[in-house]
Amino acid sequence: MSAVAGAFERAAAQGRAALVGYLPAGFPSVPDAITALTAMAQAGVDILEIGLPYSDPLIDGPVIQEAARRALAAGTRVSDVLDTVQAVAAAGVPVLVMTYWNPIDHHGVAAFARDLANAGGSGLITPDLTPEEAGPWLEAAAARGLDPVFLVAPSSSAERIKLITSACGGFVYAASMMGTTGSRDVVGDDAAALVRRVREHTSLPVGVGLGVKDRSQAKEVAGFADGVIVGTAFVRRLLEAPDVGAGVAAVRDLAADLAAGVRDRARIPFDIA
Numbered sequence: 001m002s003a004v005a006g007a008f009e010r011a012a013a014q015g016r017a018a019l020v021g022y023l024p025a026g027f028p029s030v031p032d033a034i035t036a037l038t039a040m041a042q043a044g045v046d047i048l049e050i051g052l053p054y055s056d057p058l059i060d061g062p063v064i065q066e067a068a069r070r071a072l073a074a075g076t077r078v079s080d081v082l083d084t085v086q087a088v089a090a091a092g093v094p095v096l097v098m099t100y101w102n103p104i105d106h107h108g109v110a111a112f113a114r115d116l117a118n119a120g121g122s123g124l125i126t127p128d129l130t131p132e133e134a135g136p137w138l139e140a141a142a143a144r145g146l147d148p149v150f151l152v153a154p155s156s157s158a159e160r161i162k163l164i165t166s167a168c169g170g171f172v173y174a175a176s177m178m179g180t181t182g183s184r185d186v187v188g189d190d191a192a193a194l195v196r197r198v199r200e201h202t203s204l205p206v207g208v209g210l211g212v213k214d215r216s217q218a219k220e221v222a223g224f225a226d227g228v229i230v231g232t233a234f235v236r237r238l239l240e241a242p243d244v245g246a247g248v249a250a251v252r253d254l255a256a257d258l259a260a261g262v263r264d265r266a267r268i269p270f271d272i273a
Contacts, residue, residue, distance in 0.1 A: 002094075004094045005147075005171070005205070019227070019228055019230070020048075023234055026084075033050075036251045039252040046227075047095075049229070050095060083119075096149065099125070109140050134150075150168050152164050154191075174209070230258055
């Protein structure tokens with residue numbers, strides 16, 4: 001069992017959903033990102049996503065785009081991302097890298113799999129890589145014991161979901177709605193239906209992301225999903241803080257609030273129309 005799968009299994013054994021939290025490497029700086037991510041783990045996040053800053057973020061909303069822009073302007077490189085993975089993995093939670101495919105292709109697929117595994121990473125979330133084009137990555141990931149995590153969306157057909165889930169490891173990332181990342185006042189109405197559709201094709205856990213921002217929404221999503229994925233809300237806390245110390249404290253508080261939410265959910269039976 002992979003570290004990611006183990007985290008989901010432990011959460012399920014406790015009768016709750018797993019909490020997955022995201023921050024980009026290098027923001028506000030490489031050391032500060034490590035401090036913030038470690039604080040998230042200490043406050044109850046089960047799995048950490050570390051974003052690899054990229055200049056053409058196709059699905060990222062303005063908040064994450066701004067954080068990535070600042071990280072790149074400060075000179076954040078792939079080596080900094082791997083250093084962040086290594087430092088954060090010491091907190092004892094599985095660490096995934098969320099990245100677009102071009103930086104991995106440029107680094108070298110087999111080399112990145114080797115370097116990620118050596119740093120203690122557990123896998124990749126690749127929003128712009130399709131299973132049809134993922135052969136080299138799937139081979140490299142399998143050789144290094146890494147989880148390849150792909151995304152499904154409300155628009156995905158049954159055939160598409162079957163193909164994507166067959167290539168996934170660790171869990172399936174279900175986008176709650178169409179569009180870019182960002183906190184929203186309500187979780188997409190299609191999220192629960194999408195989780196139900198995904199479960200028709202796989203026994204892997206299903207995590208729902210794109211939109212969750214607070215305890216009440218985490219509780220709602222935890223009622224029908226195996227995992228609750230939160231990114232923009234964490235990044236926003238750092239962007240809006242007056243200084244790094246206040247930002248880390250805000251991130252820690254949000255993590256604790258969300259962790260309470262995934263533990264205080266009412267499971268929604270799927271036989272209710």
